[in-house]
Amino acid sequence: MIKRLGWLALLPLTAPAADEFATQWPLQLAQDDAGAYRVVLEDGVYRAAYWRDLRDVQVLDADGRPMASAVQGAAVPTAGPARQVTLDWFALPASAAATAGEDLSVVVQRDAGGNVVSVRNTLGAAGAAKGDPSWLVDLGRQAGQVQALKVEWEGEPTAVDLGYRLEGSDDLRRWQVLDPEVRLVRLRNQGRQLNSDRIALSTPQRYLRLVPLQRDGAPPLRALHGELAGDTAAGDWRWVELAAPAADAGAPGRFRYRVQGRFPVQRLDVALPANSTVSWTVSSADDDRKVADAAQAWHVRASGWNTWTLQDGDRRQASAPLELGRETGDRDWQLQAEPAVAGTPAPALRLGYRPGSVVFLAQGRAPYLLVAGSARADVRETNLEPMLAALRAGNGAQWQPAVASLGEGAVRAGDKAYAPAAPVRDWKNLVLWAVLVAGALAVAGFAMSLLRGNRPAND
Known part of the structure; x- marks a missing residue:
């Protein structure tokens, strides 16, 4: 029995991570012999992503092996002449x-x-x-x-x-x-x-x-x-529009929205009816912020944000978007009218972001796939940044890897990729306890055999 338990101790203590991602896109390479490539992330990639740090956005080779890759934010815009x-x-x-x-x-x-x-x-x-x-x-x-x-x-x-x-x-x-x-x-x-x-x-x-x-x-x-200020270069702003929800009956002037995916939101805008003006307090929240009180999960992004629209004949004017300063990948958003009055028009909320990119090394066999969406993806360490910094220092600050683009997306594992991994059993402790119990039983059996052997014979 002890020998059998010894074999159990040699088994892996954790199950390997399953290669399950919700969606995949074939990568089309601008040139075949480049060692490094950069692919700009489209709307569908952000919608599929599960983690706010995009750890579940990866590049796989033809054999399904992950390539060395790094997710990068959008380049900092540079201002043109005044x-x-x-x-x-x-x-x-x-x-x-x-x-x-x-x-x-x-x-x-x-x-x-x-x-x-x-x-x-x-x-x-x-x-x-x-x-x-x-x-x-x-x-x-x-x-x-x-x-x-x-x-x-x-x-x-x-x-x-x-x-x-x-x-x-x-x-x-x-x-x-x-x-x-x-x-x-x-x-x-x-x-x-x-x-x-x-x-x-x-x-x-x-x-x-x-x-x-x-x-x-x-x-x-x-x-x-x-x-x-001069026009900002590389200002490739994209927008995700969330439809106006029904008003919250328990809180006049409050509207809540939920966005699918992990967009790096930096700007907000609203679509109001013509000739209207409303001031808002803007808050955001997310399921990954675990707090005891649900109200504490909401983080105030701005207060007193005045929005308006004016229809002057054929000309329509509106307030400027709100700059958040720092990007956020929160999924839940809330607009609270100031003052909170019933009958406040429900606006459509627009989230503005600038797309980032993934840089990867062509280590395995082509063709390559970009995959996204997995609740089981672990944080991955990458050593690409020192190499990219050295290449930019040697080739100029504007140097970029060769271009790769996304093909048509397709379902890979679908919704089951978003199911959290089953709790990992602590097999090591279980094996140790089994060994201890088996050892105690063996000692008890040995003692019992000694007692039987020393029992006096009946005359």
């Missing part, structure tokens, strides 16, 4: 804004969209002090996007050294000092010229005011330009 837009500006009398934070002593006329169309001095000619004027700037639709102001002087003066106080406002009544002193300089000496005609800006406020710190000396202003 763009310039001409801004609307108005000269204010020197007495109109003598003190920081004061209301304008002028009448400012605005149209229905808030655009400044005219400025009229309320003090009259007698009350207007002489000196350098202040400048009122209307950023309009570019509010929050302008990164700097560029000043263009009339007549291109050769000697300018001026100071201004930069202020901002949303209503032309209450003003906030953004910078107590900005300098505008244009100097020339011995054929060399020093120019500083750019004012850095970081504010969401729509209206700006530049108040001179000197009494006079400023040349006439020809134009003011706003500097906008």
